Amino acid sequence: xxxxxxxTQSYWAATSAGLIExxxxxxxxxxxxxxxxxxxxxxxxxxxxxxxxxx
Numbered sequence: 002x003x004x005x006x007x008x009t010q011s012y013w014a015a016t017s018a019g020l021i022e023x024x025x026x027x028x029x030x031x032x033x034x035x036x037x038x039x040x041x042x043x044x045x046x047x048x049x050x051x052x053x054x055x056x
Contacts, residue, residue: 012029
């Protein structure tokens with residue numbers, strides 16, 4: 002859900018991670034894109050496998 006806050010004069014988006022604010026539509030879309038790019042899918046394997054345990 003995206004809306005314009007009259008009191009803050011900025012755009013807002015409600016995401017599963019919380020609220021994201023942008024000064025204008027472009028800033029909000031960039032913030033949403035950055036948040037989506039940095040979020041790993043649930044249950045995803047780590048990017049780097051763990052090191053084996055020392056014997």
